Amino acid sequence: MSLSGQLINVLAAILLLIAFAMLSQRRILSLIELYAWQGVVLSASTFVVAYSTGQGDLYFSGVLTALLKVIVLPWILYRLIHRLNVRWDVETLINIPTIMLIGIALVIFAFNLAQPISAMAGAVTRSTLGIATACVLLAFLMMITRRKAVSVVIGFLAMENGLLFAATSATYGMPMVVELGIALDVLVGTFIFGIFFFHIRETFDSLDVRHMEKLKED
């Protein structure tokens, strides 16, 4: 296996590790850090794919990822939690060891799922599709199990990371226009979430999503 292929595999493994770390992390500040690291790894893997396949526009994608996901979004989130003064997520809905076990089951499921596709894929990105799918599912799991609105949103952003990784590794990146569109969506989405956080807190005096049960009509 070529060096770049091995590099990508290593990066993919790190990505999966970070996804598990996020699943188990209850401090929101650390969660944001982990998210930023995920961005670093993602942009690194994009550069490697760009170098090994010689696709120029993937460099742009890598730079964009680095800017947006390593600097801008973490910074916005950081500001948010300072303003909102939330540091800790309370107890998750299910306890953490159980979540980890469910996560492992999800990873096995994702690999099983990706196997027939990986068998046909190019050499460089052979095993990454399974990992990317696993990242998406793990992030989704995190969204389900968290109670603070901020961590739900971080889960959402991490899910988008997984998708982007799947796109770069399996098909050498999406068309530039699509990628720009997604980047913009994520940015705007974060702003909107930020505004909602304040509204949620004003309405319920807390960022706990359980309070939104009151919104249900009977």
Add this chain to the structure above:
Amino acid sequence: MPHAEIVIGIVLFWLAVGALGIIRPFSGRAVSAVLFPLGAAGGIALAAVALAAIGLPATQIVLPLGLPDLPFHVRLDALSAFFLFLLGATAAGVSCYAAGYFAAVKDGSAGITCLQYHVFLASMALVLIADDAYFFMVAWETMALSSSFLVTTEHRDPEIRKAGFIYMLIAHVGAIAILLSFGVLASTGGYTFDAMRNAQLSGGWATVAFLLALIGFGAKAGIVPLHVWLPEAHPAAPSPVSALMSGVMLKTAIYGLIRVTYDLLPGVRWEWGLIVLVIAVVTTLFGVLFALMQHDLKRLLAYHSVENIGIILIGLGLSMIYVGTGQPVLAVLGLIAALYHTLNHAVFKGLLFLGAGAVLHGSGLRDLGRMGGLIRVMPHTAFLFLLGALAISALPPLNGFVSEWLTFQAALLSPALEQGVLRSIIPLAAAALALAGALTALCFVKVFGVAFLGQPRSAEAGRGHEVGGWERLGMAWLGALCVVLGLAPVWVIEIMDPIARDLLNNSLGFTGAAPQWLWLTPVAPERASYSPLIFLVVIVAVVLLAFWLVRAFYHGRLRRTPAWSCGFPGSNARMQDTAEGFAQPIRQIFSPVYEVEVHRPDPFDRAPRYSAEVRDRSWDWLYHPIARATVFCSRLIGYIQVGRISVYLMYSFVTILFLLAFVR
């Protein structure tokens, strides 16, 4: 051959007039003084063009509008032209009336009403000339929307908003049925009506398409049990709008039904006719029986619209039965009877609604229980209302009689059929029609007697005043049409002949023979003939003779004294017969039909009151169960809505996993 283009031109003219209504300098007093009269002129022009186009071969235009693959197709043939004439002639009178009616609106909403009103007119014209399903539905929905805005003109009243909602709801149920019907029709070809005409639909699908069309157009026309919106919407709407909706909009549904059944579907079957006939008989009797029980004048007229739609459909159902059993001449007779009654109903019901509006305007009253003696304060309105009442009661020599008589002729020729079942059912329909005619007459004796004759039952009735010139002109125009349509039936039927030739390849075929213009002879002279002119001459002669005899042999002096009250001193207005009292025997005879809530005072009441409210059973039997079922189903779905974000996310997570695992 520019008739179709002129029709489109008039449609654009109406839209422009409507748009002017909301532009600043025109939106004030000019709305009533200029714009509505312009709209009336458009109506007259439309009627004239349609009259000229009715005998000409069909013309088609493709407009450069619509979807890329499906431009708007327009077609003007005899049937369209006939209904366009109906629209134009009625709209001319109603617009005239509206010019006076909306002049009294002071809060500046007349401009927006003017826009909605003219969009309504234009969309009805477009429905009549549309030649593909897409254009038809666009025009149909525009019509439904604009009319529902018009119904809720006085939207600050919650009752009126509720009426508007019911109307909108049933209009949409109907529109869905029509859309599905077109979908079935278009399954083999395309969405143009031409493709539908050429499509060879199998028997079962043709029946499905017919039934869907019957439900869809029936919802708009107001067949039982889809009639519930009529008695709600008509009283809620301003009177000119009620007149247009009842007079013309219900007829677009008749047009649609005829168009689909006779033109687009491959062949008419007598079973369809039987369905229509049964529904029509039920609708007729239901309408008139409930009309008798009403004491709100406009609600009463709305129930009469239900009844008259039933009468039209009796003619149409007979025609369909005769087509399906191979009796072409009788089929033409039934169709002509239905179309003639369509035109007549548009005219006299328009007139009656305008009359009700005039009463409302002149005295502020809508409740019959508070009227009385209005003939003294508004004599012209009273005369014109009487004309309409006589026409709707099917009294010769006015127009209502002609069409009901033609329907009877069609029904009484049923022994020509081979099917024993039909031979025995159709006379029953005729009997029901006769009963409905008599009850209608009773009902209008009640209305005219209670509202216009006797003593005023309230101070408002006594203070009433005659309505303005525009209003009287509008009513007079429709009243004149009633007389003309009644006195010249032969001429009218000759004009309608091309429609039958188009749709059925047949005609009643009375051309030639000298005394034809005088005697209307639908089938054969030895069976039945009718001459309204001779009738009129005899009536006038008898009246004059009686008058002369009275003057000559009685002492000829005129003496005015108070009415004799059986010796009871101090008679007052409350001793008169009331609307409820007058109809009470009918309520007893037909008591199984009604659901009556009577409130009787007990002997010790300080302020005794008697009230009887007649309710429509279709609410309890059909609509409330449906509403309950809907609420029940939404509750069931509500169980999965727990309100927790985690659970919602879980739903999508499980869905994704499921899809990934099983739908690879």
